[in-house]
Amino acid sequence: MITLTEENYIKAIYHLGKYGINNVSTNAIAKEMETKASSVTDMVKKLSEKGYVDYKKYQGVTLTEKGKEIAINIVRKHRLWEVFLVEKLNFSWDEVHEVAEQLEHIKSKKLISQLDAFLEFPTHDPHGDPIPDKMGHIKKIDKILLSEAKIGNDCICVGVQDSSSDFLKYLDKNDIALGTELKVCHREAFDNSITIKIKAKELIISNMIANNLFVKVS
Amino acid sequence: MITLTEENYIKAIYHLGKYGINNVSTNAIAKEMETKASSVTDMVKKLSEKGYVDYKKYQGVTLTEKGKEIAINIVRKHRLWEVFLVEKLNFSWDEVHEVAEQLEHIKSKKLISQLDAFLEFPTHDPHGDPIPDKMGHIKKIDKILLSEAKIGNDCICVGVQDSSSDFLKYLDKNDIALGTELKVCHREAFDNSITIKIKAKELIISNMIANNLFVKVS
DNA sequence: AATAATTTTTAGATAAGTCTAAAAATTATT
């Protein structure tokens, strides 16, 4: 059996490993998990013994296939629950994360397959992140950061990088949601802020915002 | 903060205390929790320090108001989730318990109040047990055991005492569900088995079955 | 290449929850 703590470590390693980093460092995990490096070393040894990660002293860890399977399943559960909370229980997209963090650890194959069907097999969660299917396959969409879009591009919002409450509330306030169409009008050389047009309205967006919003160029 | 283990002990004490027993014994809790009496003593001391139970050595425990509140909230969550599983995710009534045991520990007030609304404020779970409302009030219905019904009584099934998979499957097999109407035709003096009539069909039911099925005499 | 800075690991301690075995208290039996 796998414990809740083990699941959380595996999930953290998965998320850190996604960005091209193959040997996830002890310190990175400690930061992500808000714990101490020494605790991470202990846990990493345990995960290694159980076959969830490959680990060599001082070299960081990489998920094994077995570990990756578990991570993807947790991500799948997390994202399906997020869809449920937004679609069925009227949560807003900045409220779902904490609750989904709890729900993702519920163990029942039937629960998840039925939930998936009940939600009509959604492919993306409320933040635009893809939901792995039953087999663990993840559909990648060719999204770019709004900060990388070119002047004149017509775009459609497809996801967020940061899903903190503050960022999502900012988007809500400015009528930016997934599916919103916008045009990149101007980039200010000095601070890389950009002017975008949503419907008729113009809006100036800081580089930091543009760096956390994914779009698809149409 | 209250731990998962503490919640489970409080729930067990609540269920044991319901049947008129005021000072729930260490051994009874140990049996219910499938653990050892010594573990119970340790935990009961902790629950007492935290103000969830009144406890005097060798005298058993009673839930305080604070403890009862927690217990009722867990019961509410458990039963709401059971309704969700049956009504929305097509679980059968013998499959819901295990999963609800996990879901009942999810902490989010909004989740439960929204789930309650989504399910249209159900008053009973799939086994006929009442669902406490937001304030912890529990509506009692005047149900009796089928074994206590008199010959000639017209009854309607309103609940089960035992909700083990075996018992519920037996009921399914014999077309007995909540809401099913039946008439008590005959009681066999020797073994207290009774003959009931459901629609046109007659069925002989052992005393053990009749002792676990709640009915309302109409 | 030697030293400094950083990262990682080890060693030992702590808290939660459990266990076994033995002691103490309660309840039942003669």
Add this chain to the structure above:
DNA sequence: AATAATTTTTAGACTTATCTAAAAATTATT
């Protein structure tokens, strides 16, 4: 009312996951 049986508690040990502080290894800097 004394003894037997049962229940409950205590004492000490174990596991999981955490921590601090110090040691070891790696990486960066001069």
